[in-house]
Amino acid sequence: MTLPADAVTALATFQEAAGWEQRARLLMQWGDRLPALGDEDKVDANRVHGCESQVWLVGSLQDGHWQFAASSDARLIRGLVALLLARVNGLSASELKQVDLPQWFNQLGLGRQLSPSRSNGLNAVLQRMQELAP
Structure with missing residues (x-):
């Protein structure tokens, strides 16, 4: 499966x-670049349940x-979610079903830093x- 352009960029970076420490800084930068959601999108219907932090x-x-x-x-979660979006944006529904989350974060060198609760949330x-x- 071919990676979206943003995912290729993320991997290289x-x-x-x-x-x-450098990866942690990069993670924060990716999170900071995540476009803000409007208040109309930050509603309970869009909230992801199963995350300790609030994610919409x-x-x-x-x-x-x-x-x-x-x-x-x-x-930190914003950064992880930004990297997840880089991996999935632009995929078809069938490609989306094939995404291997642990493999993706291992490729980025972040797998060991994912606590069980963060991993469950993602x-x-x-x-x-x-x-x-x-």
């Missing part, structure tokens, strides 16, 4: 990072390809994306 997710289908937008009240976000894209 994170694989060049020297050590965890909206998705739309454009020419057979999914585009998601998300936000979180936690800066899985909940991915699961919600897959529910939006039947």
